[in-house]
Amino acid sequence: MEIKSDTEKLILEAARKVFTEKGLDGARMQEIADRANINKAMLHYYFRSKDKLFESVFKAAFNEFWPEITKSINESANVEDFLKRAISSYVDLFMDKPFLPIFILSEVNRTPDRLESLIREGGVNPHLIVEYLKEQMDLGKLKAMDPKELLVNVISLCIFPFAGKSLIERMIFQGDKESCESFLQERKKSIYEFLKPLIIANN
Amino acid sequence: MEIKSDTEKLILEAARKVFTEKGLDGARMQEIADRANINKAMLHYYFRSKDKLFESVFKAAFNEFWPEITKSINESANVEDFLKRAISSYVDLFMDKPFLPIFILSEVNRTPDRLESLIREGGVNPHLIVEYLKEQMDLGKLKAMDPKELLVNVISLCIFPFAGKSLIERMIFQGDKESCESFLQERKKSIYEFLKPLIIANN
DNA sequence: AAAAGAATTAACCATTTGGTTAAATTATAT
DNA sequence: ATATAATTTAACCAAATGGTTAATTCTTTT
Numbered sequence: 001m002e003i004k005s006d007t008e009k010l011i012l013e014a015a016r017k018v019f020t021e022k023g024l025d026g027a028r029m030q031e032i033a034d035r036a037n038i039n040k041a042m043l044h045y046y047f048r049s050k051d052k053l054f055e056s057v058f059k060a061a062f063n064e065f066w067p068e069i070t071k072s073i074n075e076s077a078n079v080e081d082f083l084k085r086a087i088s089s090y091v092d093l094f095m096d097k098p099f100l101p102i103f104i105l106s107e108v109n110r111t112p113d114r115l116e117s118l119i120r121e122g123g124v125n126p127h128l129i130v131e132y133l134k135e136q137m138d139l140g141k142l143k144a145m146d147p148k149e150l151l152v153n154v155i156s157l158c159i160f161p162f163a164g165k166s167l168i169e170r171m172i173f174q175g176d177k178e179s180c181e182s183f184l185q186e187r188k189k190s191i192y193e194f195l196k197p198l199i200i201a202n203n
Numbered sequence: 204m205e206i207k208s209d210t211e212k213l214i215l216e217a218a219r220k221v222f223t224e225k226g227l228d229g230a231r232m233q234e235i236a237d238r239a240n241i242n243k244a245m246l247h248y249y250f251r252s253k254d255k256l257f258e259s260v261f262k263a264a265f266n267e268f269w270p271e272i273t274k275s276i277n278e279s280a281n282v283e284d285f286l287k288r289a290i291s292s293y294v295d296l297f298m299d300k301p302f303l304p305i306f307i308l309s310e311v312n313r314t315p316d317r318l319e320s321l322i323r324e325g326g327v328n329p330h331l332i333v334e335y336l337k338e339q340m341d342l343g344k345l346k347a348m349d350p351k352e353l354l355v356n357v358i359s360l361c362i363f364p365f366a367g368k369s370l371i372e373r374m375i376f377q378g379d380k381e382s383c384e385s386f387l388q389e390r391k392k393s394i395y396e397f398l399k400p401l402i403i404a405n406n
Numbered sequence: 407a408a409a410a411g412a413a414t415t416a417a418c419c420a421t422t423t424g425g426t427t428a429a430a431t432t433a434t435a436t
Numbered sequence: 437a438t439a440t441a442a443t444t445t446a447a448c449c450a451a452a453t454g455g456t457t458a459a460t461t462c463t464t465t466t
């Protein structure tokens with residue numbers, strides 16, 4: 001890990017905000033520079049091009065997001081803990097960075113290739129999660145089903161409400177921001193309750 | 204409903220493709236014109252501005268998407284049918300138009316105001332769905348819970364896997380397109396199976 | 407058939423945008 | 437202190453982009 005200059009950090013933070021809010025195409029280099037209170041040329045001095053700068057931001061965002069679920073496995077004693085931890089940390093993360101889910105989803109959707117390099121260097125092994133779930137099912141700790149399906153369902157329940165926040169806020173909460181916000185906060189408990197029946201009690 | 208000229212329809216179809224694939228910011232008027240095999244000036248002749256054209260596309264996309272769930276209620280005899288129908292029609296729709304979910308989510312996210320006018324004129328009443336679910340719970344047909352939560356969960360399970368298709372394909376299916384595709388197709392059954400325990404059997 | 411109106415095109419325009427450059431300023435090393 | 441290297445700035449540039457216009461072709465009406 002190289003030491004980053006203050007300016008570089010300022011740029012990255014401003015770029016993170018602008019890119020996650022407006023996407024690669026919607027973001028303007030000038031706006032990033034303005035938000036970082038620096039000259040636009042500095043962006044190119046430190047990152048060469050818009051795409052390179054974007055890549056840095058995207059990489060950081062993705063690594064803040066995906067590895068969390070693997071971490072949840074490693075730091076949990078059993079499936080129950082795992083589910084609680086994974087759900088809780090995702091809700092916390094997305095409450096804090098509301099634009100993260102839709103940012104990752106839409107940029108991955110537009111340029112799936114970006115994932116390739118990330119996976120190779122990042123050392124992220126997605127298969128471990130599926131194997132873990134399969135294992136827990138074989139051990140009789142989880143209701144038997146396609147582990148991939150379960151994984152997708154858990155992720156769906158955690159991410160979608162945040163990715164679709166604006167939609168939900170308007171269509172289900174009639175535009176009431178506070179209700180919607182507390183609803184999302186509550187999901188830390190309610191997603192778990194929803195998935196609880198899949199956990200097989202010890203006897 | 205006014206009669207649309209052939210050219211207008213060509214434009215709308217090309218615009219639909221380009222906008223849903225690349226978003227408002229990423230779309231180029233020239234590309235839309237090229238795909239419709241017409242002169243770029245025609246876009247402005249019929250739709251005045253990029254934003255107006257986008258609005259037409261967005262409106263059509265949204266109306267293809269959201270009202271479906273209300274339709275499912277109206278055309279179903281009971282909750283079981285409703286769930287089956289809603290899930291099935293969403294899976295069909297998104298298999299056919301893979302870019303639809305992420306398109307709607309990201310554009311609503313970027314410009315939530317766009318929903319306002321749509322709701323007013325469209326006559327879409329989101330509250331009906333929540334009321335329907337509440338009613339079914341009161342009737343003892345569905346496990347009692349916050350109906351909003353249930354609605355969000357159903358929508359999450361239906362939409363997210365399509366919105367996150369590229370992510371899932373790469374992270375869970377190791378890039379195997381066919382497996383991922385058939386997995387998504389299978390969700391018509393598997394989402395229903397997943398939600399089935401919430402339906403209370405008649406006695 | 408001629409006039410009027412609608413549809414279509416090619417050329418053009420102003421602005422925006424990512425990116426560059428050369429000079430100036432600041433920090434570092436000798 | 438002074439030379440050297442790193443950082444920062446203002447001015448500039450070429451390409452791209454949404455949009456316009458005036459002329460042309462095609463339709464419709466009378």
